[in-house]
Amino acid sequence: MTRPARIPDDQLDAQLNPLIATGWTLEDSRKAITRTFRFDDFVGAMGFMTRAALYAEKWDHHPEWSNVYSKVTVRLTTHDADGLTELDLRLAQQMDALV
Numbered sequence: 001m002t003r004p005a006r007i008p009d010d011q012l013d014a015q016l017n018p019l020i021a022t023g024w025t026l027e028d029s030r031k032a033i034t035r036t037f038r039f040d041d042f043v044g045a046m047g048f049m050t051r052a053a054l055y056a057e058k059w060d061h062h063p064e065w066s067n068v069y070s071k072v073t074v075r076l077t078t079h080d081a082d083g084l085t086e087l088d089l090r091l092a093q094q095m096d097a098l099v
């Protein structure tokens with residue numbers, strides 16, 4: 001399968017703007033974005049992870065994430081491209097749409 005290329009650095013800020021607005025932050029030398037999602041309880045957090053996981057599988061693009069009770073911390077990057085690609089932006093947008 002063809003993997004998307006890393007988004008050129010001079011285009012990154014413009015493309016990330018809508019995600020920065022919802023709480024994503026750029027990290028790791030501009031190679032990853034992270035956001036912490038907070039829910040009412042563990043069931044809310046697990047429901048989010050379960051729904052997001054279906055998109056991760058469908059798009060063959062998987063988050064790095066951790067869960068502590070009602071909190072889910074997500075880090076998105078494309079390992080194959082060693083940086084951010086459109087797949088990360090798409091998954092981030094989808095996660096935003098789930099909350």
Ligand SMILES: C[C@H](O)[C@H](O)[C@H]1CNC2=NC(N)=NC(=O)C2=N1
Pocket residue numbers: 060061062063077078079080081
């Ligand atoms: C073989 C398989 O398509 C690859 O390993 C996929 C799976 N999921 C992935 N997820 C992420 N976040 N980055 C990748 O490079 C990646 N590669």
